[in-house]
Each structure stands twice: as C-alpha cells, then as structure tokens.
Amino acid sequence: MLVSQGRSVAGAVRSIGVTQFTYYRWRKEFGGLKIDQVKRLKELEKKNERLRRPSPS
16 A cells, blocks of 8 residues: 555665565465455465364264
C-alpha cells in the first residue's frame, strides 16, 4: 500500500520492518490475490497444520 502511495519499495519495507527480500517473496506468493483470498488461505493453512498434528491419545 505504501508503494502505491508513492513511497519507494526500500522506504516502504523499511517502515514496516522487513527486508526487500521478504517483500518480494510475499509479492511473488500473494501478489495476485485479493485480501479475502489471502485471509482464507491463512485460515486453511492453520486448519491443515492443526489436522496434521497427532491427536493426544
């Protein structure tokens, strides 16, 4: 969002406390997704992690 407001990528990532490498990795992974799609993806990842854990028996 900061980049779309005219800030440079370097300035934007510095202000949110991540590296440029992380920014470009996130952009590659989530760049084409809408916000609701990203939220749904995160929910599914959490659910998968929970289901993969062995049940306490």
